[in-house]
Amino acid sequence: MRTHLENTGKKLITLVSYMGGASILLGKTLLWLPVPPIKRKPIFGQLYKIGVQSLPIVSLISLFTGMVLALQSAYQMQRLSAEMYIASLVSLSMTRELGPVLTALIVAGRVGAAITAEIGTMKVTEQIDALETLATNPVRYLIVPRFIALVLMLPLLTIYSDMIGIIGGYIIGTYKLHIAHNMYMKMTYEPLVLKDLVTGLLKALTFGIIICTVSCFEGMRTEGGAEGVGKATTLSVVISFIMIIAADCLITALFYFAFR
Amino acid sequence: MIEIINLSKKFGDHQVLDSMNLDINKGETTVIIGRSGVGKSVLLKHIIGIMKPDSGQVFIDREDISRLRGKNIVKFRLKFGMLFQGAALFDSLSVGENVGFSLFEHTNLNKAEIYKKVKRALQLVGLEGIENLKPAELSGGMRKRVGLARAICRDPEIILYDEPTTGVDPIMGDAINHLIRELHDKLSVTSIAVTHDMTSAYKIADRIAMLYQGKIIATGTPDEIKNSSNPVVHQFITGSSIGPITNN
Numbered sequence: 001m002r003t004h005l006e007n008t009g010k011k012l013i014t015l016v017s018y019m020g021g022a023s024i025l026l027g028k029t030l031l032w033l034p035v036p037p038i039k040r041k042p043i044f045g046q047l048y049k050i051g052v053q054s055l056p057i058v059s060l061i062s063l064f065t066g067m068v069l070a071l072q073s074a075y076q077m078q079r080l081s082a083e084m085y086i087a088s089l090v091s092l093s094m095t096r097e098l099g100p101v102l103t104a105l106i107v108a109g110r111v112g113a114a115i116t117a118e119i120g121t122m123k124v125t126e127q128i129d130a131l132e133t134l135a136t137n138p139v140r141y142l143i144v145p146r147f148i149a150l151v152l153m154l155p156l157l158t159i160y161s162d163m164i165g166i167i168g169g170y171i172i173g174t175y176k177l178h179i180a181h182n183m184y185m186k187m188t189y190e191p192l193v194l195k196d197l198v199t200g201l202l203k204a205l206t207f208g209i210i211i212c213t214v215s216c217f218e219g220m221r222t223e224g225g226a227e228g229v230g231k232a233t234t235l236s237v238v239i240s241f242i243m244i245i246a247a248d249c250l251i252t253a254l255f256y257f258a259f260r
Numbered sequence: 261m262i263e264i265i266n267l268s269k270k271f272g273d274h275q276v277l278d279s280m281n282l283d284i285n286k287g288e289t290t291v292i293i294g295r296s297g298v299g300k301s302v303l304l305k306h307i308i309g310i311m312k313p314d315s316g317q318v319f320i321d322r323e324d325i326s327r328l329r330g331k332n333i334v335k336f337r338l339k340f341g342m343l344f345q346g347a348a349l350f351d352s353l354s355v356g357e358n359v360g361f362s363l364f365e366h367t368n369l370n371k372a373e374i375y376k377k378v379k380r381a382l383q384l385v386g387l388e389g390i391e392n393l394k395p396a397e398l399s400g401g402m403r404k405r406v407g408l409a410r411a412i413c414r415d416p417e418i419i420l421y422d423e424p425t426t427g428v429d430p431i432m433g434d435a436i437n438h439l440i441r442e443l444h445d446k447l448s449v450t451s452i453a454v455t456h457d458m459t460s461a462y463k464i465a466d467r468i469a470m471l472y473q474g475k476i477i478a479t480g481t482p483d484e485i486k487n488s489s490n491p492v493v494h495q496f497i498t499g500s501s502i503g504p505i506t507n508n
């Protein structure tokens with residue numbers, strides 16, 4: 001009983017100190033964010049890596065998700081002869097939920113892992129120490145450009161993902177289920193209100209902050225050579241995924257109960 | 261010039277530095293010797309202030325570096341150049357951008373002016389025309405020399421060397437020893453090197469100090485260390501597997 005309590009206590013302490021460490025890193029990032037001079041070149045480099053290079057995979061997954069959503073709901077809706085509601089279902093699910101969450105999971109796997117591996121390698125090969133000896137703050141030099149890029153790009157990618165998902169639904173809806181073009185478009189836009197878009201974008205912004213903080217924190221605390229980098233990278237993706245889903249739940253609940 | 265007073269540092273239960281003391285004179289090359297894992301790199305990181313001590317002080321020109329924050333620490337860091345054990349070159353940057361890193365980051369010089377200084381630093385370490393290569397394209401010895409060029413590019417007053425000759429072939433090792441001596445003579449800098457390579461230590465040192473169990477147990481000129489009556493020092497410098505170090 002006692003050891004059980006001790007173990008639970010230890011795990012709790014680890015969790016709290018992890019959250020504390022990550023929050024401190026986020027705080028430092030926010031403090032360095034507005035400090036001039038702000039160099040454009042590294043920010044554009046990250047915008048390209050994080051945003052542009054994610055387009056193909058985001059397109060692919062969003063298109064298929066939109067198509068599958070339409071097909072799956074077709075079973076139910078056809079029975080009720082309410083096929084035109086498929087359009088609304090796809091557009092609402094994409095903008096509120098799937099667009100932001102899928103995009104965030106893709107970016108966490110693609111970009112978050114790469115950030116952890118890169119910063120982690122720099123840590124174990126003493127490049128982070130070298131930055132400091134050259135009087136350069138690692139948070140400012142490494143993390144701030146990634147933070148700006150993630151926080152800008154995730155909402156943009158999310159809007160893009162919403163659109164591609166809706167196009168996927170449209171393809172199935174009009175070509176396969178023979179819903180008229182005008183009807184499909186009407187039913188796509190009609191139920192959408194500003195709140196749906198705002199919820200989606202707020203989620204995207206939060207996920208961007210989560211991905212940046214977790215992947216950079218894991219990178220900065222990497223220890224133990226190449227093996228350590230591998231472990232940190234895996235952990236970074238797993239923790240990002242969990243935090244993204246948890247935050248998604250929280251924000252959805254918040255909007256459901258607080259801003260009806 | 262550099263005074264280390266009662267410096268202690270612990271990782272978990274492992275007491276790495278145990279209230280150690282050491283004075284380092286201006287313009288001299290001091291070599292700190294000791295076995296692998298004794299805490300030599302940890303000591304260097306305390307001297308340059310990237311690790312904070314549990315207790316004790318490191319004074320550089322009468323200022324306690326472990327107390328400095330923000331802008332002051334930037335000003336202080338620029339007095340130093342450090343060569344890391346694995347060179348620690350930035351993989352994503354070219355050799356030229358590595359060597360000129362702190363000029364790009366902390367001055368308003370234009371690219372041509374910076375590259376002039378980069379070229380001079382590379383010449384000092386015997387390299388030329390490699391500004392556009394990436395660190396991954398260099399051999400181990402070249403990486404070390406580029407790391408050295410980066411350390412001296414801003415004319416530091418103090419240069420720290422972490423095992424400058426470890427991991428390079430003996431001939432390159434000797435070339436690096438020559439280089440360290442030459443930099444000392446030409447630029448009259450204060451140098452601190454840590455190593456377990458005694459050949460190198462004798463070649464470059466004005467003074468040698470031995471780190472053992474968290475403390476400095478002996479200091480002296482290379483000749484004094486060679487003739488030391490301390491059994492621990494004697495075992496280490498003769499490289500014997502039998503003696504007080506290995507008995508406990």
Ligand SMILES: Nc1ncnc2c1ncn2[C@@H]1O[C@H](COP(=O)(O)OP(=O)(O)O)[C@@H](O)[C@H]1O
Nearest residue numbers: 271274276294295296297298299300301302303
């Ligand atoms: N950041 C750190 N966290 C935990 N332990 C460390 C850290 N840095 C060094 N150590 C430990 O301190 C001891 C001395 O390390 P180091 O100074 O690298 O030895 P060396 O004399 O070979 O340079 C080692 O046992 C090492 O494991």
Ligand SMILES: [Mg+2]
Nearest residue numbers: 300301345422
């Ligand atoms: Mg070392």
